[in-house]
Amino acid sequence: MPHFTDAGVNLTSTQFDADRDAIVTRAASQGVESMLLIGCDLQSSEYSQVLAKQYRQYATAGVHPHDAKDVPDDFIAQLRTLATQDRVVAIGECGLDFNRDYSPRPVQQLICGVQLELAQALNMPVYLHERDAFDTLSSMLDDFSLRGVLHCFTGDKRALRHYLDYGLMIGLTGWLCDERRGETLRELVRYIPEDRILLETDAPFLLPRTLKPKPKSRRNEPAYLPEIAHHVATLKNTSVSQLAQQTTENFKSLFLAHGVAG
Numbered sequence: 342m343p344h345f346t347d348a349g350v351n352l353t354s355t356q357f358d359a360d361r362d363a364i365v366t367r368a369a370s371q372g373v374e375s376m377l378l379i380g381c382d383l384q385s386s387e388y389s390q391v392l393a394k395q396y397r398q399y400a401t402a403g404v405h406p407h408d409a410k411d412v413p414d415d416f417i418a419q420l421r422t423l424a425t426q427d428r429v430v431a432i433g434e435c436g437l438d439f440n441r442d443y444s445p446r447p448v449q450q451l452i453c454g455v456q457l458e459l460a461q462a463l464n465m466p467v468y469l470h471e472r473d474a475f476d477t478l479s480s481m482l483d484d485f486s487l488r489g490v491l492h493c494f495t496g497d498k499r500a501l502r503h504y505l506d507y508g509l510m511i512g513l514t515g516w517l518c519d520e521r522r523g524e525t526l527r528e529l530v531r532y533i534p535e536d537r538i539l540l541e542t543d544a545p546f547l548l549p550r551t552l553k554p555k556p557k558s559r560r561n562e563p564a565y566l567p568e569i570a571h572h573v574a575t576l577k578n579t580s581v582s583q584l585a586q587q588t589t590e591n592f593k594s595l596f597l598a599h600g601v602a603g
């Protein structure tokens with residue numbers, strides 16, 4: 342069985358409170374042995390790090406644009422401390438979301454910007470979220486020289502080209518398994534070099550709509566990553582095992598190349 346790496350799991354979600362161990366075990370039974378656990382605010386970043394130690398996985402530390410409006414005054418100091426803990430390998434999830442606008446845009450930009458600064462200062466990769474905010478985020482990135490991933494990419498060809506030119510990896514989720522919303526993304530996958538792709542479920546969100554039989558629950562989980570891999574492999578005209586191996590190597594070179602303690 343191929344060894345898959347899920348580069349984005351919200352394992353701290355309350356949707357996993359009742360059966361978190363089983364979720365991790367079930368993922369491993371499908372070959373999903375490595376996971377990046379996403380922090381979205383200070384609390385979930387801290388919890389992700391605890392879970393990463395417990396399950397011998399990896400974590401991010403950051404503040405999502407949705408949560409940008411709620412940070413305490415000393416959040417960047419707290420984030421810096423979290424970011425240097427064992428098994429924390431990236432700053433994020435951070436970025437801009439002008440689709441839902443849960444935080445005012447100037448606040449999103451401020452909170453994103455200081456996290457980009459932190460990532461550069463610590464020489465850590467960024468785990469980026471961008472929805473309907475390409476122009477603003479790309480002009481912010483131009484002030485930095487960063488490694489990272491544009492997670493759950495849903496943009497257009499111009500955005501893809503820019504992010505690739507910048508040097509980012511592209512995170513592909515079950516978005517492309519959505520027959521309605523995923524069409525643009527399915528057409529763009531051919532332009533993403535294999536050594537720049539990361540696979541991620543973004544569980545418990547974005548349940549792949551092509552799963553058969555359809556799960557009773559709408560909850561996504563890392564055990565479903567092979568479904569996403571199957572679709573990407575078909576679009577890239579490669580095998581699932583080759584894609585699994587390549588994306589696992591991509592994950593290691595982006596997040597683990599500088600060594601991880603713990």
Ligand SMILES: [Zn+2]
Nearest residue numbers: 434470492493
């Ligand atoms: Zn996101």
